[in-house]
Amino acid sequence: LTAYGARSSGIIIDTDFAAGPLLAMADADHVTQVAANFLINSQHALAGIAGDRLIKVRTFRSDRDHPCFSVEDNGPGVPEAIRGRIFESYFTTKPVGVGTGIGLSISKSIIERHNGNVWFEEVLPRGARFVVQLPAIVAGLATAGDNQPRSSGLRHALIIDDEPDVAGSLSDILELMGIKSRIVPVWESGAATLSGHMPPDIVFSDLRMPGVSGISIYRELLAEKPDLARRFVLVTGDLIGAKAEIEALPAHQRPQILEKPFSTLDVRSVLSAIAEQAALKG
Structure with a gap:
């Protein structure tokens, strides 16, 4: 049992593997x-606690x-x-500007994709506990990569x-999935958008x-960076109109669609589809 921190705040890390290692195959x-x-x-919960x-x-x-x-x-x-x-997605009790309410929804999605469970428990006399349970594998029987959910490889x-x-x-949503984002609210050109910045792995x-x-925008970016053809996502609330425009493109140049309002699972599905396409191409 190890404790860190001063009297007013601290973290306790408690492990219970005395009977030997118990493994879970997970990303x-x-x-x-x-x-x-x-x-x-x-x-955040402790911010106002004396x-x-x-x-x-x-x-x-x-x-x-x-x-x-x-935890x-x-x-x-x-x-x-x-x-x-x-x-639930976007449900939050935090003040405006502190959080969007998608963290727990994403966490639940991740754990369920690993065939695990996550739940809340009340702590007495006060407090909250979030518990994750993952399926066990027998040490020595697992092969690296067996049943292991893959990372998208997008950063x-x-x-x-x-x-x-x-x-x-x-x-x-992307940040909690390990992907850092740069937001461009006004479009100028493909060259101006990409110049001076780290090349994106994916574009929404x-x-x-x-x-x-x-x-x-898609055509302009492809002129600058052709390999974005399979890593471009159109975000729209006009699904019918989007499909018509996309189907007018050659089959090998059709981007993914993310429909608004989107959920964490919708975003993850798009990332998985792009990762699978990249794996097939590679």
Whole structure:
């Protein structure tokens, strides 16, 4: 048992693997995102607490020997009336500007993709605990890569959208999936957008930007960086119109579509489709 921090704040890390290693086949980046999100939530919950502030991170075995970890804090907890909604997309009790409410939804999505479970527990006399349980594998029997969810391999995104709320929400979702974003609210040209910046691994563009269509943006960016052809996503609330415009393009140059309003699962599905296309091409 190791404790860090001063009297007013601290983190406790508690491990329980005395019986030997117990393994879970999982994407390390994605599971780290889940743990980080829980820690950020605890930090926000403790911001207004006077006296001792405590975050406890624990790894342990379930009754059925599944590997688990939990993050808990001694903050105000979660009111009983809203506990059934905390894993919904965009549901948040944080003040405006502090969070978008997509972190827990993304965490739930990640863990369920690993065939695991995540849930909330009340801590008495006060506080909140989030628990993750992953399916166990027997040490020595697993081969690297067996049943392991793949990372998308995408690390840098370009978001072209004049709506701050849409662009901000998409950026938050991507960040919790390990992808850093640069938002461009006004379109100038492909050369101007790419010049002086790290080349994007993926581009999300609104279909209807002021004075220019997403299809035109797509063509301009392809002229500068042809390999973006399979890593370009049109974001639109006009799905019928978008399909008509995309189907007018050659089959090998048709970008992905992300329909508004989008969920965390919608974004993850687009990333998976692009990663699969890249793997087939490679």
